[in-house]
Amino acid sequence: MMQRRQFLAAGLSAGAASSLAFLAAGAAWAQNAPNLGTPTLPSPGFRRMKVGDAEVIALNDGIARRPLGEEFVRNAPLAEVRSMLASQGLPTDYIDIPFNAFLVVNGGRRVLMDSGFADNGGATTGRLLANLAAAGFKPEDIDTVLITHYHGDHIQGLRRKDGSLVYPNAKVMVPEPEHAFWMDDATMNARPEAQRGGFMVARRVFAQMPADKLVRFAPGAEVAPGIRSVAAHGHTPGHTLFELQSAGQSFVYVGDLTNVPALFARNPDWAVTFDMDAEAARKTRREVFQRIVSSNAMVGGYHFPFPAFGRLAAQGNGFAFQPA
Numbered sequence: 349m350m351q352r353r354q355f356l357a358a359g360l361s362a363g364a365a366s367s368l369a370f371l372a373a374g375a376a377w378a379q380n381a382p383n384l385g386t387p388t389l390p391s392p393g394f395r396r397m398k399v400g401d402a403e404v405i406a407l408n409d410g411i412a413r414r415p416l417g418e419e420f421v422r423n424a425p426l427a428e429v430r431s432m433l434a435s436q437g438l439p440t441d442y443i444d445i446p447f448n449a450f451l452v453v454n455g456g457r458r459v460l461m462d463s464g465f466a467d468n469g470g471a472t473t474g475r476l477l478a479n480l481a482a483a484g485f486k487p488e489d490i491d492t493v494l495i496t497h498y499h500g501d502h503i504q505g506l507r508r509k510d511g512s513l514v515y516p517n518a519k520v521m522v523p524e525p526e527h528a529f530w531m532d533d534a535t536m537n538a539r540p541e542a543q544r545g546g547f548m549v550a551r552r553v554f555a556q557m558p559a560d561k562l563v564r565f566a567p568g569a570e571v572a573p574g575i576r577s578v579a580a581h582g583h584t585p586g587h588t589l590f591e592l593q594s595a596g597q598s599f600v601y602v603g604d605l606t607n608v609p610a611l612f613a614r615n616p617d618w619a620v621t622f623d624m625d626a627e628a629a630r631k632t633r634r635e636v637f638q639r640i641v642s643s644n645a646m647v648g649g650y651h652f653p654f655p656a657f658g659r660l661a662a663q664g665n666g667f668a669f670q671p672a
């Protein structure tokens with residue numbers, strides 16, 4: 349037990365570093381893992397919902413299937429994790445991690461929240477643009493992209509493998525503390541080579557982005573009409589949420605406040621291997637979830653099961669996600 353606590357206290361641990369390599373590489377390893385099958389992607393991979401006068405469209409980018417190992421939940425025995433999954437009728441030898449962005453159409457603006465992989469990920473990712481087209485939009489229609497944090501599954505969709513920008517007319521709005529952390533050379537160089545993958549991905553996406561396209565904001569700022577940013581640090585140093593308000597209704601996009609809710613909403617004290625500061629992430633998760641339940645807001649999450657938006661309800665020691 350002591351060893352686990354130290355592991356949690358260590359911040360970006362070796363486990364988290366190899367997980368970042370996973371995020372940087374997309375889901376390429378999934379093709380090398382035998383006998384786990386292929387995840388079933390949602391079809392259609394978009395879903396509309398009204399929030400006041402605004403429209404929110406969930407856009408699936410794909411799903412990665414990952415063998416469930418001891419490392420996935422850093423502070424719980426695998427047997428407990430398996431029994432939590434089994435209690436919900438879910439498979440216990442692997443985890444399907446969905447990737448979902450959200451498009452907010454409000455007052456003539458088209459605001460995309462996070463971006464998927466584009467063509468940089470594994471075979472069962474990169475569907476966002478096709479789903480955007482199916483919902484009736486072209487990449488040129490997007491005027492703003494909001495980024496929650498700089499993990500590869502959230503930012504690589506901004507730039508294709510050939511270097512071209514996916515959303516040519518969009519301003520890309522990024523949390524200032526997140527940008528500062530990942531783009532700082534001293535921070536990167538202080539880490540062993542094996543832990544630098546995520547920093548390199550951030551550079552590939554952002555280093556050459558024209559100054560008039562890249563807008564840094566302070567968490568707490570209004571980032572688009574009716575959309576406020578909310579600091580939710582822990583998963584990464586600058587991880588930030590977005591809250592849409594329209595005509596008395598609200599929708600909170602929580603990014604990676606939790607990974608799959610079947611584990612980390614049901615037990616918010618569990619730390620996914622990707623949480624860089626597990627203790628800060630745990631506190632933030634409980635606070636934000638409690639606030640969402642109290643206000644009865646709609647919630648959306650990047651790694652929630654499609655359509656990835658719905659309601660949260662208090663359940664046991666944590667919260668249950670009820671898809672809309």
Ligand SMILES: [Zn+2]
Pocket residue numbers: 499501502604650651
């Ligand atoms: Zn993520």
